Amino acid sequence: MQADKKLLKDLTPEIESTSTTWYITFSVFLGFFLLGIYGLIQQIDKGHIVTGMRDNVVWGFYIVNFIFFMGLSYSGALISGVLHLFNTGWRKPVIRMAELITVISLIIGPFFIFFCIGRLDRLYFLFIHPRIQSPITWDVIAIITDLFGCFIYLYLSFVEDFAILRDYEGLQVSPWKRKLYKILSLGYDGSPRQKKLLSNAKTIMSVMIIAIAIIVYSVLAWIFGVTLQPGWHSTIFGPYFVIAAVFSGTGLLIILMWIFRRIYHLEEYITKRHFVNVGVLLTVIAAFYGYFTFSDYLTKWYGSIKMDSILIDKLFNEYYLLFIFANYIGILLPAIIIAFPKFRTIPNITVAAAIAVLALWVNRYIIVIPTLETPFLPVQDTRAEWIKYSPTWIEWSLTLAGVSVFVMLFMLISKIAPIVSISEMQEQDTEEILK
């Protein structure tokens, strides 16, 4: 398989040589990661007493991060699946990033569960003593299914690129990398039959991962939804979580587009058009997400159910800054910035996306924590310092470590594979010429 040399050079800037910036950036994030490891060792050594979690707020940052990263993952799957299925023309430079978001955050997410559970050494009990009644068991099955599905989908999209890299004589890489490309390309030579098979497989997988992503994220929402707790016991939690996830994933996609465009000089491939298109997608999703949020809180606020009133009261007083940021600024501001064409510049859209992602994390926080601080029986006969949740440095360090691993995995993948699909871009060129 032959590839356009310029395309190859532009889209694989880190494969042949490694820049100093790469090393510096990587070291910084490695440092954050090691700090997290140190925190984790502390936690394993001294017990969960070192976290801010106590008997009322038994789930803290870890669960928030878990649902946040899983949300990013499922949304990456949804975005790439939908764009592929509908054969959207402009998707080609950005679809690879969405796929990578999916797989990388899917690897990171479950680690936050491992940090949260008290007996990590008994994790395998989930498999040897499973109880199908428990939503956690549903989640275990769902996440494993999703992991396989997403890996297959991502791999399928990589096969052609590996074949291109294998066949490109001028590539200055070490022999092990060449060998790797040879193995990973599975003998793909671009014959019409192979092309058709691969294309069919990708279409089938894109449909499957859309379905899997929706089911899996609903299952995660039901961990909260099936309980009797005020604020969690809601019938709309499944779809609400799904739409919120897509919101965060779209936002992250914009941020990554901006970063890669800047550091790898992809201005030619990722244009303003892409930012505007993904941005409009974000706005549409923001509208749905805002509608779900409003609907959920309105019904709780309007009625007179005691526990709902107490919870709403807490959100509107103790948590009002976070509430306003997550549910007003975080939804309205991105929508407004992107809705008006004159605000639609690349930096503006990126800022809007960053606000959206951050606000969604906060939204997760005010779903999990205030409810746990509002049990049916008032929090009494307990230690004063156990009443209110505030994360310790250990929880912060592990959160930071999670983000660092996300960045580091992206950087490592950019060392062996193109971050923008070469094969898809080539196809695009041919299509444009044919027109």
Place this chain on the structure above:
Amino acid sequence: MKGKDPEKSGKSSRRGFLKKMSAGVGVVTLAGVAGSAGMNHESGTKSGVKIKLLSPEGKLVEVDKDDIRPSREIVAELKEEARKGLPNRKFVMVIDLAKCKNARKCVDACQEGHMLPKDHEWIKLYLLQDDNNTSKYWFPRPCFHCDKPMCVSVCPVGATYKRADGIVLVDNQRCIGCKFCMTGCPYSARVFNWKDPEVKLPEGHVYDPETNIPPVEGTVGKCVFCADNLRKNLLPRCVTACPMGVIYFGDLLEDTVTNGEETVRFSKLMNDRAGFRYREELGTLPSVFYLPPTQRMFPVERGLDGYDENIKGRYEKAGPR
């Protein structure tokens, strides 16, 4: 209370109640003996001395003396039996809110009996007030041992389970510490071992979910209705420790409950005193019933007399809700 004639009030005595309990326990012990007798027979060690026993089916059997061991000796048997529960029993508790004055003896007895760290309470005392216009009252809350327990539904590994006698237990050698049961329980009845509890165990102690001793770091614990005591014909520790006789315990199938001083008909008590369950609307069907705090024996405020700031501070924010 003590002066009351149990015959006159139409209630059976405490001794009668315990006798009935012992009948149930006896069956279990024999079942264990019969089972272990069979096992030892195969290994072939014999003393030659035969002893006659009554089997659970009512048959007289002859077994070798060496084959007889206490039924709950082996750890595996302990755990297996702790999952089944006592046969033909349905334990219930009735808490008389009119009598409670926050003496906290139940808390102490529970902590001592189960070797709990001092910051762990399996039974907590709440100072509740339903509305501005209604009165405050003390509200002891053990685990409710619900008949539709959320904690059991959501447990992913079957570490927490419901037994035939109505008791909900936690096997802390199975628990993975996901804390889903803690978010599932609407009554905040569960506690987590955030650090190593550092319990000094007696020599030769074996773990039994019925006592849940020792508590294990990273797992969940909660009130066990003193399932170990029930097996030994004893009342739960909180019941016997309460100086006011607030807590009644008994068997729903026998329709009797006792607080250690008087034994009463459960149905009559519910009927006469308008017994209720906390937040019935949640549908978890608790095994713990309450009697309303009417004509209280003590003013609510006196419940805090004599306690240090630590305890008093816990109730500072108590108010209508």
